Amino acid sequence: MVEAPTPPEVVVKAHELDDLRALLATTAQESHRTATEAMKHSHLLDGVFSELKHLKDGQHDLIVQVHDISKRMVNVESGLNDLRTRFIDLRLDVSDMKAEMVTKTEFAEVRAEVTELRTHVTGVQTEVAEVRAEVTELRTQVTGVQTEVAEVRAEVTELRTHVTGVQTEVAEVRTQVAGVQADVAGVQAEVAGAHGKLDLLLVHFGLN
Numbered sequence: 001m002v003e004a005p006t007p008p009e010v011v012v013k014a015h016e017l018d019d020l021r022a023l024l025a026t027t028a029q030e031s032h033r034t035a036t037e038a039m040k041h042s043h044l045l046d047g048v049f050s051e052l053k054h055l056k057d058g059q060h061d062l063i064v065q066v067h068d069i070s071k072r073m074v075n076v077e078s079g080l081n082d083l084r085t086r087f088i089d090l091r092l093d094v095s096d097m098k099a100e101m102v103t104k105t106e107f108a109e110v111r112a113e114v115t116e117l118r119t120h121v122t123g124v125q126t127e128v129a130e131v132r133a134e135v136t137e138l139r140t141q142v143t144g145v146q147t148e149v150a151e152v153r154a155e156v157t158e159l160r161t162h163v164t165g166v167q168t169e170v171a172e173v174r175t176q177v178a179g180v181q182a183d184v185a186g187v188q189a190e191v192a193g194a195h196g197k198l199d200l201l202l203v204h205f206g207l208n
Contacts, residue, residue: 024114028087031121035080038128042073044135051142
């Protein structure tokens with residue numbers, strides 16, 4: 001019995017390959033936008049950390065949060081670099097493909113890889129969105145702390161002004177007291193002199 005010849009695999013159509021190239025290009029653009037946003041949030045984190053360093057001690061929890069988010073951003077950026085490398089390889093492969101030479105099986109494999117890449121990009125976008133929300137919350141907390149610090153500084157300045165005023169008043173009172181004491185000493189000296197003269201008169205007239 002003669003076996004029937006295996007039919008050749010059906011090759012993909014040109015428009016299918018064009019659609020795959022377009023999908024890959026769109027995914028690459030999304031990945032690039034995500035990488036740009038991740039970089040922006042990294043810079044924001046640097047700014048938040050710089051602001052925290054200028055505040056007084058006691059902001060340890062916020063600093064820990066910044067470090068944790070920074071570690072997540074490092075992982076995100078590392079993942080984006082891996083995706084970028086895979087995109088470059090895939091683009092080269094897809095660019096070299098000719099519709100009349102690519103079988104359905106090969107096309108399906110490449111499309112599956114592009115789909116997997118899109119899934120990774122979506123996951124990274126979700127991660128970046130979460131980081132964005134956390135950075136926004138951190139900035140709000142830091143702004144709140146800065147406001148509290150500014151209020152405390154204003155109160156301290158007011159207290160210092162009040163204390164300076166009190167010190168000035170105390171100095172003036174001390175000056176007045178010193179003047180009064182000098183006057184009293186003068187009066188006491190005059191009284192002592194008068195007593196001395198009186199004693200002399202009494203002795204002179206034999207009344208003592």
